Amino acid sequence: MLDFSPLHGETCMYDLRILRDNLDGIRERLGPRGKDVAWEDLRKLTEDRRSRTIEVEELRHQLKKGSDEVARLKREKQPAEAAMAAMKALGDTIKGQEEQLRLIEEQLSHIALRIPNLPHESVPTGQDADQNVEVRRWGSPPTLSAPAQSHWDLGEALGILDFDRAVRMAKARFAVLTGLGARLERALINYMLDRHTSQHGYREVLPPLLVNRAAMTGTGQLPKFEEDLFQMRDEELFLIPTAEVPVTNLHREEIVSEEALPIRYTAYTPCFRREAGSYGKDTRGLIRLHQFNKVELVAFAKPEQSYEELERLTSHAEAILQGLGLHYRVITLCTGDMGFSAAKTYDIEVWLPSQHTFREISSCSNFEAFQARRANIRCRPKAGKKDSKPEFVHTLNGSGLAVGRTLVAILENYQQPDGSVAIPAALQPYMGGLQKIERSV
Numbered sequence: 001m002l003d004f005s006p007l008h009g010e011t012c013m014y015d016l017r018i019l020r021d022n023l024d025g026i027r028e029r030l031g032p033r034g035k036d037v038a039w040e041d042l043r044k045l046t047e048d049r050r051s052r053t054i055e056v057e058e059l060r061h062q063l064k065k066g067s068d069e070v071a072r073l074k075r076e077k078q079p080a081e082a083a084m085a086a087m088k089a090l091g092d093t094i095k096g097q098e099e100q101l102r103l104i105e106e107q108l109s110h111i112a113l114r115i116p117n118l119p120h121e122s123v124p125t126g127q128d129a130d131q132n133v134e135v136r137r138w139g140s141p142p143t144l145s146a147p148a149q150s151h152w153d154l155g156e157a158l159g160i161l162d163f164d165r166a167v168r169m170a171k172a173r174f175a176v177l178t179g180l181g182a183r184l185e186r187a188l189i190n191y192m193l194d195r196h197t198s199q200h201g202y203r204e205v206l207p208p209l210l211v212n213r214a215a216m217t218g219t220g221q222l223p224k225f226e227e228d229l230f231q232m233r234d235e236e237l238f239l240i241p242t243a244e245v246p247v248t249n250l251h252r253e254e255i256v257s258e259e260a261l262p263i264r265y266t267a268y269t270p271c272f273r274r275e276a277g278s279y280g281k282d283t284r285g286l287i288r289l290h291q292f293n294k295v296e297l298v299a300f301a302k303p304e305q306s307y308e309e310l311e312r313l314t315s316h317a318e319a320i321l322q323g324l325g326l327h328y329r330v331i332t333l334c335t336g337d338m339g340f341s342a343a344k345t346y347d348i349e350v351w352l353p354s355q356h357t358f359r360e361i362s363s364c365s366n367f368e369a370f371q372a373r374r375a376n377i378r379c380r381p382k383a384g385k386k387d388s389k390p391e392f393v394h395t396l397n398g399s400g401l402a403v404g405r406t407l408v409a410i411l412e413n414y415q416q417p418d419g420s421v422a423i424p425a426a427l428q429p430y431m432g433g434l435q436k437i438e439r440s441v
Contacts, residue, residue, distance in 0.1 A: 016046065020047070023042065023043055026115070029118050029119065030115070030335075032335070033335060033338070033340075036114065037114055037115050052097065055097060056097045059093060062090060110223075113217065116340045120307075120366070123332065123335055123344050126335055127336040128334075128337055131336065131337070135331060138322060138327065141353065144353060148354040150285065151408045154411045154412070154415055155411060158437055159439055159440055160179050160182075160184075161286075170290075175289060180431075180434070180440075184423070184431065184437070188407060188430075189293060192268075192403070193268055195319065196266040196295070196297065199319075205267040206269075207246035207247055207267055211238060211245055214252070216238055217374060218248065218374045220341035221238075228276050228277070229272075229274065230272045242296060243298070244298060246269075247265050247267050248395055253376050253377075254377060256393065258380060258382050261393065262299050264297070265298045266295060266298075267296050268296075269294065270291055270292070272291055275288055275289075285408065286408050287405060287408065294402050294403055297313050297316060297364075297399070298397045301394045303394050306368060306396060307366060310366040313364050313397075313398050313400075314364040318330070318348060320400060320401050321350060324409075324410065326350050326406075326413055327351040327413070330348050330349075333346070338365075339365065341367050342367055343370065344366050345364065346363070347362070348362040353415075354412050360405075361402055362398055362402065365397060373392050379392075410427075416436070421436060
């Protein structure tokens with residue numbers, strides 16, 4: 001029998017009753033973020049669901065009364081064949097109506113899964129990145145005695161970056177790191193993981209790089225962004241675009257205890273993205289690749305503590321840049337520039353001398369209950385609380401950091417007049433005490 005409670009199915013972002021009763025308000029709050037949602041279809045389907053649900057409930061009531069009448073006739077040894085036939089016909093009608101209701105709910109879910117998360121009240125209103133708001137800066141740009149070279153020119157001259165061979169074995173938007181370039185990438189990964197586990201309180205995870213459709217749907221990559229994903233040909237599996245997906249799904253379909261929150265994880269993984277919407281952008285270098293390494297931070301928090309957790313998580317991503325001595329700024333994304341699943345996002349942007357601008361190196365977001373509702377991740381309140389019903393947790397994540405972009409920032413900010421690159425002091429223990437990268441003979 002179908003469940004006709006207000007929330008039907010854990011993969012829908014919105015309680016369907018709230019969606020029906022507040023459709024115009026939700027549409028207004030989303031603004032440009034909701035431009036791709038079929039709002040009028042959604043309105044019609046929510047009303048159809050409501051009227052069909054009332055009809056089915058009435059038919060069930062009639063079936064119960066009729067069944068009681070059949071039982072009475074049998075007890076009194078009176079003819080019951082006609083009443084039984086009527087109840088069978090009524091039962092068949094109910095089955096038909098339930099099937100129609102099921103189809104309506106499938107269509108509703110199809111549209112509702114494409115509705116973005118609602119922005120938090122503190123998020124600035126805006127249409128695009130021009131309306132983002134700078135929160136703070138740390139450090140200052142390096143003083144270079146010669147014009148800044150791009151990271152790709154530096155890397156190729158040092159013999160640590162090879163784009164031509166990567167294209168030959170794969171295609172554009174791939175890269176090969178060799179020698180001290182590969183070692184520097186590995187040093188960054190280990191440095192980040194060590195900081196996050198030993199100083200920031202995260203538990204390290206090494207998750208699968210392939211996940212199923214349910215996992216991608218839970219974190220919001222599906223169904224809206226399927227064209228950005230790499231999918232297996234013969235199986236319903238996808239290469240992860242970020243460790244956020246498998247790590248958030250660690251607690252899919254689970255109820256965690258309130259005492260266990262917050263739960264904090266960190267994970268290093270390669271990430272894979274088609275970059276379908278980035279044609280012509282960052283075609284050179286390491287900024288926008290189909291495959292790149294990232295250290296991710298993921299947290300599960302009580303709803304009333306999730307914005308405090310967002311500040312904490314963001315500070316941990318910043319700590320990596322501070323430890324490396326890299327100039328950066330933090331901005332709050334406006335409503336028109338936020339990602340699909342986020343309720344609030346801070347972008348951390350690092351300074352790149354060759355471009356004389358800041359470029360994103362981390363996005364730290366609070367998704368509130370958006371992902372938890374889709375993935376059915378709840379927490380059980382402490383014993384003795386007045387309301388002991390499990391509630392959805394809030395999920396958060398952020399890059400801590402994107403490793404390739406951090407390498408880019410080191411190459412450009414630590415470049416020397418002779419073409420070598422100084423190694424930040426924090427990384428030297430991971431590089432065997434090496435203090436700079438020079439062209440090997």
